[in-house]
Amino acid sequence: MTELERLVHLVPYLKSHQGVTVEELAETFGITPARVLADLRVLQFVGLPGGYYGDLFEVDINGAREHGDVFVRNVDALGRPMRLTHDQVASLLVVLQVVIDMGGDDPAARSALAKLQALSLDAPPPVDVELQSGDTAVRAALTRALESRLAVLLAYRPGGRVPQRRAVVEPARLRTDAGFGYLDAWSRARAAWRTYRLDRVDDVTVLDEQVTPRDIPEQLDTWFGDVQHTLSVVVTDGGRWCADYYPTTEVREVDDGTEITFPLVSDDWGARLLLRLGDDVVRVSDPAVLARARALAGAALDHYGEAP
Structure with a gap:
């Protein structure tokens, strides 16, 4: 149970169990007494919109610390129609x-x-x-695998120049971010967490292999785990900002500037980066990305027509 789920359940539980002890709460919710007290501190800032006196839940924190029992007030809103x-x-x-x-x-x-x-x-x-969440059959198969706790065989395209791959994974959750649907799953081959964009998953085969649920880290750093290509760009001091703005694999000082290496998801992404850097670009490691940037720049200039 996540912290948010626990807090959602904790408020109505406290309302109907006035005077429950910290130890009993810890046992009921499967957490430590210290975690219970931390949750109670959070609840002091939860309540009705507005956040003024009378809007927030009132928790007797001192009583919980000194005597071990918990009382809450101003939680009548839970019983009102929404x-x-x-x-x-x-x-x-x-x-x-x-x-x-x-x-x-x-x-x-x-x-x-x-x-x-x-x-x-x-x-x-x-x-x-409008959600880029892939094929309906793909989502249905993943939902069934999640509900039945089964492993799946994915056929997916990592992006960029990488051809289609296949991998056996243990699905953990489906979610959305910035208009795209994603699958977070445990990759057996890599023994690590991976994130797959659903519109790049071509096929899902649900396997007859039961899996044991794993705890998902709060922060998954998996976005570029399957990216094999990189792009190295040497920039002037005016272009160093991109090392802080985009994910990088290496940043080092060279004779003619700063060399920054990025995971290259696609040539278009690399080309747009070069166009954004403009005159701050000194050298580029990938001729294909440079050619793509020139093509995009030429197409943009064509829209302006010929100079008088």
């Missing part, structure tokens, strides 16, 4: 449509979506959600 603003309804509509798009035909999500859409005649209009 009242949503138009902005909140619109946000929930978007989230529910993403859940349905990513997880397949989820009856609970569709039921909640229908209820929200029928809230009132003044409700926000339907929202179109």
